[in-house]
Amino acid sequence: MTILIPSYEPDQRLLALIRNLKEVSDASILVVDDGSGENYRDIFESARQEGCTVLSHRVNQGKGSALKTGFDYVRRKGEKDGVVCADSDGQHLPGDILRIAEAVREHRSHIVLGSRQFTGKVPLRSRFGNSVTRMVYATATGRPIQDTQTGLRGYSSDMLEWLCEVPGERFEYEMNMLLEAPEAGYELVEVPIETVYLEENKSSHFRPLADSARIYFPFLKFCTSSGFAALLDFSLLIALQWLTSNLLVSVIAARLFSSVFNFTVNRRFVFSAGEGSAIRKSLPRYFSLVVVILLLNYAILHVLYESIGIPLVPAKLATEAFLFLFSYGMQRKFVY
Known part of the structure; x- marks a missing residue:
């Protein structure tokens, strides 16, 4: 030894x-x-x-x-x-x-x-x-x-x-x-x-600041990527719900556009999945996760917004907070 x-x-x-x-x-x-x-x-x-x-x-x-x-x-x-x-x-x-x-x-x-x-x-x-x-x-x-x-x-x-x-x-x-x-x-x-x-x-x-930033950097990159994707998803949801008054269509369309953005950023900058075969491996896994999150997103929103009667904005924020932690763990472990 x-x-x-x-x-x-x-x-x-x-x-x-x-x-x-x-x-x-x-x-x-x-x-x-x-x-x-x-x-x-x-x-x-x-x-x-x-x-x-x-x-x-x-x-x-x-x-x-x-x-x-x-x-x-x-x-x-x-x-x-x-x-x-x-x-x-x-x-x-x-x-x-x-x-x-x-x-x-x-x-x-x-x-x-x-x-x-x-x-x-x-x-x-x-x-x-x-x-x-x-x-x-x-x-x-x-x-x-x-x-x-x-x-x-x-x-x-x-x-x-x-x-x-x-x-x-x-x-x-x-x-x-x-x-x-x-x-x-x-x-x-x-x-x-x-x-x-x-x-x-x-x-x-x-060094509390410099070394902590290094330790948490992978998580911070994910937070930034997810933050922009969530902002895009949130904006599209509000706009589409106003245009169509159809929650299901609004959730699906908003999640589709934000997911393409999120996958591209995470693959290139957050988890460094690389090119070629790595994309073919991670892409189906990512969008399988998207489907799961989409179903969870709609189910939770439906309960909070349409069943309980919580306004759409706070209901969406609560839903995204839960799905953020779930998504990070799944992407880290299974996707990339």
């Missing part, structure tokens, strides 16, 4: 973690210096003296890039037992790291997540950030998990090539990995670990 520690501008807690791991395990320890610079050379040299392999980036490239460097090294080395990734700031306990390693051996072809329970005193930004990403992940995949932002994760050796191909170079990489795992055939298993925050997590290099 290899313990992989990506590290950027570490302090003595990195060395303390290495020494504590050496006391309880004979696992290989691989440290990736993500362009920390000359001021941190002594710490990484001390890590080498402790028996660690240290790889270095000349400039800072991001946590995702550091993890990929480590995965590629382990893959080329021919590791058969697996890899456990831990952060360098002392917030992962050696006992928990070893529990993840054992879970990797027990759950082959599973991504093992060290799942914090967020009990006790937890910094607000950490609690809020995990709550939001947990909601986004559950919406995107239909599979809720407790801790989407944990840095303590374990992988079997047959995942290494795939791990090097997952998009993302910074903090978004770990979220992208979770989003793409089901399609790649990898299940998730969570192992409870201690929740440890030192000095209100001040050592974290996570």
